[in-house]
Amino acid sequence: MTAYLTRRVGQALAVVVGVMILTFILIHMEPGSAARSILGFRATAARVAIFNNTYGLNEPLYKQFGTYLDQLVHGNFGISYYYQQPVSSLIAQRLPKDIVLVGLSTVLALLIAIPLGIYQAVDRNRISDNLLTGATFTLYAMPTFFVALLLIGLLAVQTHVFPPVAPQNQTVGGMLADPRALVLPVVTLALVTLAGYSRYMRSSVIDTLAQDYLRVVRAKGLPERLVLSRHVLRNSILPVITVVGLSVPNIVGGAVITEDIFNYQGMGQLYYGAAVQHDFPILLGATFIVGIATVVGNLAADIAYGILDPRIRHAGG
Amino acid sequence: MPAAEITRAAPDAAAPEAGEVAVRGSGRLILSSFARNWQARIGIGLVLLIVAFCFLGPVLYRTNQVTVNLNIHDLAPGGGHPLGTDDTGYDVLGRLMLGGQSSLELGFAVSVITTVVGTVYGAVAGLAGGIVDAIMMRVLDTFLAIPALVLLLVLVNIFSPNLIILIALISMLSWLSVARLVRGEVLSLRPRDFVLAARMMGSTRNRLLRRHLLPNAIGVIVVSATFTIADAILYLSTLSFLGLGLPPPHADWGTMLSNGLNDLFDGYWWLVYPPAVLLIITLIAFSLIGDAIRDSLDVRLQRRLPVRTCAWWRRTGRPWRGRKP
Numbered sequence: 001m002t003a004y005l006t007r008r009v010g011q012a013l014a015v016v017v018g019v020m021i022l023t024f025i026l027i028h029m030e031p032g033s034a035a036r037s038i039l040g041f042r043a044t045a046a047r048v049a050i051f052n053n054t055y056g057l058n059e060p061l062y063k064q065f066g067t068y069l070d071q072l073v074h075g076n077f078g079i080s081y082y083y084q085q086p087v088s089s090l091i092a093q094r095l096p097k098d099i100v101l102v103g104l105s106t107v108l109a110l111l112i113a114i115p116l117g118i119y120q121a122v123d124r125n126r127i128s129d130n131l132l133t134g135a136t137f138t139l140y141a142m143p144t145f146f147v148a149l150l151l152i153g154l155l156a157v158q159t160h161v162f163p164p165v166a167p168q169n170q171t172v173g174g175m176l177a178d179p180r181a182l183v184l185p186v187v188t189l190a191l192v193t194l195a196g197y198s199r200y201m202r203s204s205v206i207d208t209l210a211q212d213y214l215r216v217v218r219a220k221g222l223p224e225r226l227v228l229s230r231h232v233l234r235n236s237i238l239p240v241i242t243v244v245g246l247s248v249p250n251i252v253g254g255a256v257i258t259e260d261i262f263n264y265q266g267m268g269q270l271y272y273g274a275a276v277q278h279d280f281p282i283l284l285g286a287t288f289i290v291g292i293a294t295v296v297g298n299l300a301a302d303i304a305y306g307i308l309d310p311r312i313r314h315a316g317g
Numbered sequence: 318m319p320a321a322e323i324t325r326a327a328p329d330a331a332a333p334e335a336g337e338v339a340v341r342g343s344g345r346l347i348l349s350s351f352a353r354n355w356q357a358r359i360g361i362g363l364v365l366l367i368v369a370f371c372f373l374g375p376v377l378y379r380t381n382q383v384t385v386n387l388n389i390h391d392l393a394p395g396g397g398h399p400l401g402t403d404d405t406g407y408d409v410l411g412r413l414m415l416g417g418q419s420s421l422e423l424g425f426a427v428s429v430i431t432t433v434v435g436t437v438y439g440a441v442a443g444l445a446g447g448i449v450d451a452i453m454m455r456v457l458d459t460f461l462a463i464p465a466l467v468l469l470l471v472l473v474n475i476f477s478p479n480l481i482i483l484i485a486l487i488s489m490l491s492w493l494s495v496a497r498l499v500r501g502e503v504l505s506l507r508p509r510d511f512v513l514a515a516r517m518m519g520s521t522r523n524r525l526l527r528r529h530l531l532p533n534a535i536g537v538i539v540v541s542a543t544f545t546i547a548d549a550i551l552y553l554s555t556l557s558f559l560g561l562g563l564p565p566p567h568a569d570w571g572t573m574l575s576n577g578l579n580d581l582f583d584g585y586w587w588l589v590y591p592p593a594v595l596l597i598i599t600l601i602a603f604s605l606i607g608d609a610i611r612d613s614l615d616v617r618l619q620r621r622l623p624v625r626t627c628a629w630w631r632r633t634g635r636p637w638r639g640r641k642p
Contacts, residue, residue: 011455018459030474130355133608134601141600143551143571145558146593149578157582199608249464256466257555275470287463294462 117201245301360605380411435495443503
């Protein structure tokens with residue numbers, strides 16, 4: 001187990017460093033300069049020069065990267081050009097909001113998708129299954145912005161059931177104090193992710209239902225309800241767990257489109273804004289965090305596998 | 318818990334008895350089960366209809382899709398314009414056909430590029446093994462660890478968008494999962510008896526790949542290629558929503574839809590629902606086909622691996638296409 005973990009962490013570090021280098025190269029390839037997008041087009045050459053000097057942007061790229069890594073190792077993410085705030089505090093402010101948004105929507109999607117997948121698998125190839133297949137594919141086929149705007153049109157503009165804007169409170173506690181405003185963004189995200197989960201669940205349950213041990217369990221006289229909830233669910237949920245593990249970076253990276261539409265001030269908005277404004281420290285900091293989350297998510301999925309399925313052990317790597 | 322004991326007693330992945338002959342036999346089985354599948358029939362029918370609409374439609378129904386005509390903007394359906402006109406005076410029905418062309422072209426092109434590049438990369442990594450494999454996979458992980466949409470945003474800013482550039486950029490994001498999938502498949506096929514036999518008979522790596530490994534992995538590759546078409550079209554529509562899609566006078570369904578949504582609450586329904594319906598139907602059609610192929614493959618799998626198909630699944634992973642942006 002130790003050897004396995006060491007190897008995984010080593011791989012993870014390599015990936016994170018790779019991500020940083022790639023991001024660094026990419027954002028410096030973007031046309032336009034940070035100074036111009038922050039100071040505006042009418043800024044004088046002298047002010048641009050001062051800006052570049054302040055943030056070390058006139059150094060050669062490899063030196064900038066070295067400086068950045070040095071800061072990073074000391075826990076310093078740099079200061080955002082646009083917000084003029086430390087990137088770490090910006091991320092600390094926004095990350096919990098995305099854990100709320102993406103976390104809640106993932107839970108909601110799973111709560112719907114898992115029973116749906118089981119039901120479809122048990123009833124497979126009957127009319128109800130086919131109808132539900134059609135419905136989930138329709139959800140899958142709808143662009144996120146379309147779902148969001150339809151929901152706003154239906155539930156906010158026409159019937160005034162929910163507000164069309166996410167809670168604007170700066171703290172997570174303040175946001176949770178206004179749960180009605182959270183409904184639409186969370187439901188939007190849940191709807192667009194639900195289809196994937198339920199398809200996985202359906203095929204996984206179909207696979208499980210063909211297993212011999214279920215015959216044993218039924219022969220033992222267990223009621224069908226318990227067969228499903230105890231044996232089928234537990235055995236077929238494994239692939240879904242991988243998929244959830246793979247989507248951990250989304251919690252950190254946020255949901256750009258949903259956040260944009262509902263003006264939800266999470267990481268997605270921060271990220272998107274930074275990409276447009278050449279706000280390098282935010283881009284690099286956020287990418288770093290997402291890279292770490294990706295690696296941690298994969299690792300967590302593997303470990304959850306080992307716990308849920310005793311047949312899989314990573315002994316000795 | 319009794320469940321754990323019972324499952325532990327179950328043997329892990331059963332040794333497959335399949336040689337090449339059995340696989341070829343199952344090819345026919347897959348085809349016949351695919352042809353009997355309602356999803357496949359509906360999906361293929363819909364795709365044919367939409368392709369005909371987009372590529373034959375403009376021949377029969379000629380409209381001006383190049384010059385702006387503000388005298389006839391936002392006309393309601395009726396008269397000379399069966400689906401009305403949009404805010405710059407383009408005929409919506411004609412524009413749907415034109416937009417469909419670029420959406421479909423993009424989908425197919427991305428799918429082909431992605432499949433070829435991803436298959437080669439994954440197969441090479443899987444077959445090489447060792448340090449080469451490790452390096453190739455870490456490169457892949459690196460790309461996967463950057464959120465797709467952010468990568469796309471930066472890239473679209475670097476290159477000014479046109480259809481070719483967008484195809485290249487969306488392909489750059491989509492080949493990753495195919496590569497991973499093919500590598501997993503190659504890894505799971507490599508220790509099989511028929512591969513060992515081929516090796517012993519002196520097959521070169523190249524021949525091994527072309528004659529033995531890829532034909533056996535073709536199923537998962539085709540499934541992922543189908544879903545890639547749908548995903549690429551969806552990516553394009555998301556980019557269009559952010560204003561980074563194809564610039565006018567080019568059209569695509571995503572741009573039409575997101576432009577139309579600006580006027581959703583003003584009663585211009587013909588600018589919203591026709592592109593939305595076409596987009597959704599197209600994506601459903603490709604998803605149905607992909608799903609049907611996967612089901613047909615399961616027919617083969619259930620025959621080949623009667624005890625634990627889940628083990629195959631764990632090793633290879635189905636094409637997980639990530640969360641929509």
